[in-house]
Each structure stands twice: as structure tokens, then as C-alpha cells.
Amino acid sequence: MKQEFDNYTQEDFKVWKTLFERQLDNLEDKSCLAYLSCLSELSEVLNANSIPQFEQLNDVLQRKTGWTIEVVPGLIPVGDFFELLSRKKFCSSTWLRSMAQLDYLEEPDMFHDIFGHIPLFMNCEYGDFAQKMGEIGVRFKGSEEILIELQRLYWFTIEFGLLQEAGTKIYGAGITSSFGETNTIYEKSTEIRLFDIDEIISTDFNNNVIQTKYFLLPSFEELYAALNKYEEQLISLACL
Numbered sequence: 001m002k003q004e005f006d007n008y009t010q011e012d013f014k015v016w017k018t019l020f021e022r023q024l025d026n027l028e029d030k031s032c033l034a035y036l037s038c039l040s041e042l043s044e045v046l047n048a049n050s051i052p053q054f055e056q057l058n059d060v061l062q063r064k065t066g067w068t069i070e071v072v073p074g075l076i077p078v079g080d081f082f083e084l085l086s087r088k089k090f091c092s093s094t095w096l097r098s099m100a101q102l103d104y105l106e107e108p109d110m111f112h113d114i115f116g117h118i119p120l121f122m123n124c125e126y127g128d129f130a131q132k133m134g135e136i137g138v139r140f141k142g143s144e145e146i147l148i149e150l151q152r153l154y155w156f157t158i159e160f161g162l163l164q165e166a167g168t169k170i171y172g173a174g175i176t177s178s179f180g181e182t183n184t185i186y187e188k189s190t191e192i193r194l195f196d197i198d199e200i201i202s203t204d205f206n207n208n209v210i211q212t213k214y215f216l217l218p219s220f221e222e223l224y225a226a227l228n229k230y231e232e233q234l235i236s237l238a239c240l
């Protein structure tokens with residue numbers, strides 16, 4: 001599959017511009033520095049003025065970190081998703097929400113997949129973590145239990161992770177791409193736990209509601225180190 005750029009309508013371009021400008025402004029003091037600097041590094045090919053052309057984005061991404069975008073029709077089986085991650089390919093849809101539904105999404109659209117996810121793949125530590133998660137998913141693809149643990153880890157980091165950095169900052173794409181959720185994480189009722197991989201892999205999540213529990217990561221290095229340790233435990237258990 002590939003992006004059919006000529007099929008985007010005037011409304012699509014307007015939606016993209018509206019979402020991009022509104023969220024860039026909203027994230028200024030809430031997003032982690034790594035996300036903001038990666039976004040700025042991509043600014044020639046990822047900006048409010050135009051829906052991004054995946055070929056151009058891929059050129060820049062691939063040159064810097066080896067990651068590329070893989071166009072998918074929507075949600076794909078988890079095994080396929082991890083297999084793509086292990087090959088440094090991140091899935092994206094190509095459709096965009098309508099102007100009438102700026103803040104309502106049943107499934108991730110291109111704004112979530114590209115604006116939310118893609119910039120941090122310019123960061124090597126973050127990308128290494130995502131690739132390693134994919135490799136573990138491939139290695140243990142026969143274990144439903146391990147795949148569930150990995151999905152939870154993915155959820156509470158890549159989708160909804162927070163980073164400790166002069167306060168609580170956002171790095172998870174589910175928050176980064178959501179105007180509403182970017183603001184609700186700072187409400188008093190939100191529970192923010194310190195990053196703990198053992199707690200995360202045993203914590204269920206609900207993808208149909210705004211989250212009420214998040215995990216605060218000390219650094220991206222910590223993310224990779226925790227995943228490495230988790231992999232070593234899995235390998236030693238598998239060898240018993």
C-alpha cells in the first residue's frame with residue numbers, strides 16, 4: 001500500500017493545518033524536549049502548511065535513523081506490528097479525520113500516526129527501544145502472555161508515556177496527538193506512577209477512554225535498559 005497524495009481534498013488540508021497549529025501551540029510547554037527538537041528537525045517535510053508526503057518524510061527519517069513509514073489499512077495483527085517494528089518500520093494509516101470530528105476518533109488516523117508518533121523516531125534511543133520491543137515480539141511470538149505484556153509496555157510508553165524533565169512532560173503519541181488529553185494529564189485526578197516495568201507489564205489498559213493512570217519515565221536510556229533486563233529475564237526463563 002502507498003499514500004495516494006492526490007486524493008486528499010481541500011478539507012483534508014484544512015483539517016491537517018488546524019490540528020497541527022492547535023496542537024503545536026498546546027504542546028509548547030508540555031511536550032518533552034526530544035519530541036519538540038525532532039519535530040523541528042523534520043519541519044521541512046512535516047509542518048502545518050501541507051499534509052506530509054510520506055516519501056519525503058521517509059527520505060529524512062531513513063537518512064538519520066533508518067526508520068521508515070509502512071502504510072497500513074488500519075489496525076493490524078499484533079504479530080505483524082512487532083515484526084515491522086523489528087525491521088524499523090512504523091505503521092501509519094493515510095486517512096484523516098473530518099473537520100466535524102476534530103476531537104473524536106474511533107481508530108488512529110494519519111494525524112495521530114504521523115504527528116504523534118513519527119518525530120521521536122528521529123531520536124536514536126527511542127527508536128532502539130521500539131525496535132528492541134519488536135524483536136522481542138518476534139522472538140516470543142508463540143507466547144500470548146508475553147505479547148500481552150509487550151502490548152501493555154507499548155501502551156504505557158510509546159502511546160501514553162510521560163517523561164521527567166523540568167516537571168512532567170509528554171512523550172506518548174496518544175497524548176501528543178490529542179488536544180484534550182494533553183491537558184487532562186495535569187488534572188489532580190490523574191494518577192502518575194513512577195516508571196516500573198514490572199508494574200507496567202501487569203497493568204491492564206482500556207483503549208476506549210481517556211487514561212487515568214500514566215507512568216513517568218526518568219529518561220529514554222532507562223526505557224531501553226529496562227527492556228533489556230526484561231528480555232534477559234524472558235530468555236533465562238525460556239532456557240529453564
Ligand SMILES: [Fe+2]
Pocket residue numbers: 108112113117159173174
Ligand atoms: Fe498510536
